[in-house]
Amino acid sequence: MTRQALLDTRQMLERLVRFDTTSRNSNLALIEFVRDYLDRFGIASDLVFDTSGAKANLFASVGPPKAGGIVLSGHTDVVPVDGQDWSSEPFTCVARGDRLYGRGTADMKGFIATALALVPEFQAMPLAAPVHLALSYDEEVGCKGVPGLLDHIGVSLPAPPFGCVVGEPTGMRVADGHKGKAGYVCSVAGLSSHSALNHLGVNAIEVAAAIITELRRLNDEFRATGPFARGFEPPHCTVSTGVIAGGSALNIVPDHCRFEFEFRPLPGRDPNALFLRIRDWAEGTLLPAMRALAPAAGIEWRELMSYPGLGGTDGAMIEEVCCRLTATQAPGKLAFGTEAGHFAARGIPTVVCGPGDIGVAHKPDEYVELAQLERCAHFLRELVHATVTA
16 A cells, blocks of 8 residues: 555545444435545445435445446444543544544444545556445444445446445455344233232233243254354354333332344344244243233234345355455354345345454444555455456
């Protein structure tokens, strides 16, 4: 990486970090900045908005308007900094030693900044196929923005790109697999009574506890009997309850309880089948006794979010080239989820590779090393040269 290219990347990252794109906020200021930046190079951007109009994906293509090409993909939203003890202002990119600190520096504005800073170089290359830039919203809350972006790509391009790199922080090592995830909320409606006469009530917390216990039993079953997949940690589907609330006073049998739970299935495993298993058990085992005492009692379910796992590329060119350029001997499997599964589900071979350490993401004093940004720039430059130049 030239000194100027590194400077351009640092300046771009500083600009991107300044935008507080916490998922609860709009990302439009950042998206409009990127749109205007690309416009200076004569590159048009398509914005794909959410239903509220407060958030948008961005899709832009550098190079000839031909079929194929590669996608460089990143999410623009970041996780909250609430309650975290930062050594510096989290939405100001601060250099200390060989690191740049700030929310999103690793996850994953470092990758986006590098790709954007290289746009002039991409334009100067003899591109035979386009380099597509795909920026999404709401990845951190369930990969909710990218399906609309992919719908747009499917309609606007004459044929699918032949490869995609999702630049999540992997330390610039290639990964070709991660689990999927589906999250749900369960709301239990019981019947209140005085706690001294608890035989007259339907305790919603106890019903919820029975369901949570069954969820835990399912997790233990998967841990003991699988199915298993080498490379994943842990190597089986997991089930977890993360939030619970219910009741109003100790001496009142609670008539309401709400909890949230998730499945993280192995690639190719349908999370809906796992959900139906727990729903059918609860409604077949618990609900009859609840309604025998309180006909209005019930158990309601709602999906919070869902995204597919990533199960590999079957030896696609994008994986072979990325592994060669990064000296990755064997692609890894990620413990965390990404948008890569959505791209793969649309028939676009996809790998995950980007600068930074996932171990510092979502934490106070998140950072990316300058050396990682340099490696990323070299990788992207060589990737474009190897895949889409004449």
